[in-house]
Amino acid sequence: MSFFPTGSSAVNPESGPAKVSTRTLRAAIEDALIYSFTRTNLELVLAEELQLTWTNDACDPSEADTKRALIDGYIHPWPLPQLVAFARRLDAEVEISETYLVDLRRYIDAYDRGGGVEGPTKNLIFAANGPKPDIVLQDAVSNDIEIVANAEHCLVYEQPIPAEGMRFSHLIRWWRAREGLPETLFDDRAVGHELHRRLAASLDSEAERVVFEAYAGRYKASYDIPALIPQVYLHYDPYDQRTRRGLSSGLPLARQRLDFLLLFSDRQRVVIEVDGKQHYAQGDQANPALYSEMVAEDRRLRLAGYEVYRFGGYELTQKQNSAAMVQNFFTQLAERMK
Known part of the structure; x- marks a missing residue:
């Protein structure tokens, strides 16, 4: 269901600490999906496998003119914590090239090092x-x-x-x-x-x-x-x-x-x-x-x-x-x- 290109825009894991932001993490997520799936399979992954909600009222998913526009129609409004949660889902649930998973994990690790409470909310x-x-x-x-x-x-x-x-x-x-x-x-x-x-x-x-x-x-x-x-x-x-x-x-x-x-x-x-x-x-x-x-x-x-x-x-x-x-x-x- 997936294919991996010979070229890649992923960040080199040896290039230093990742600086996580809404912009950088969204770009890494888009690259991971764009270079891992055909357009047809990408629509299935986003809508059916991940069950995301389409947010672009101007058009339907099938009318998005590029893969990036298709992804953007699902994740564009999301703040950083929601993007991090989605990156974790991609790592755990979707067949992504290891090259791009390394990139996503660097951003997740950078976010986790930024502080906050350890462990999930239980009660x-x-x-x-x-x-x-x-x-x-x-x-x-x-x-x-x-x-x-x-x-x-x-x-x-x-x-x-x-x-x-x-x-x-x-x-x-x-x-x-x-x-x-x-x-x-x-x-x-x-x-x-x-x-x-x-x-x-x-x-x-x-x-x-x-x-x-x-x-x-x-x-x-x-x-x-x-x-x-x-x-x-x-x-x-x-x-x-x-x-x-x-x-x-x-x-x-x-x-x-x-x-x-x-x-x-x-x-x-x-x-x-x-x-x-x-x-x-x-x-x-x-x-x-x-x-x-x-x-x-x-x-x-x-x-x-x-x-x-x-x-x-x-x-x-x-x-x-x-x-x-x-x-x-x-x-x-x-x-x-x-």
Whole structure:
């Protein structure tokens, strides 16, 4: 089904470290496909074997005048994390010339060395709006968990997290299936609004609501962007804080829940924290111990590969144009994470 040319535009693996970007990785993917398949076979690989979605409204795949245009019609809008995920699929699932696989692997390795969290996301428990869930290990060997009480007060995304990150479009499809909302009666917009209301119900403060609603405005342009996921369980302690402090094992785990989490890819995880007085004071009295616990946990998260950004409750609720400030922050963050 494939053929390999005598000439090649692949990067020489001995030419030095690859500089991975949307442009360079897309070019490497295009070359790998162009020089590995005939035009007829390429259409089959993209549409049937890889089951990609055609994105060019101006023409059909059969009307693309070159192989590069055909490939571009499937992958052109993709950001870097999605291209990396696709390069991994080509390496694992498609018969590509080893010459071009070496090139793709160099870019994948360069991307992996760029930082982020090691290992895949396994459990996503979020949007808790009631009593703490009671979680047990159903299978400790496989790290399978089960919520045995209070499951109705939180959401659990039980599907594998896509390599390109968790997008709002993924959550919409999941919520549609979870709630049994047929496409004939509920379009994506209606499902998205219902999901938005459920997520908003988990927010703890007006300051969190400012952040959440400011980001939700970005969904008007596209649902195919990273979802802002509220109240995500990071650690889990089966005991409440009073019980834990009375045990010989010491203090409760710090920051069991994250205010917000953005999964830009399988490696790029961004934490957004909204700080009220309870983070650094007891009543109106500053508490250095609380503050030190907070910054120590920030250090731990950053060393684990997370990015952490903090908003002060005051700047979100007591200053004018706070929503515009948050929107500008998310615009800059999205640009940085490309």
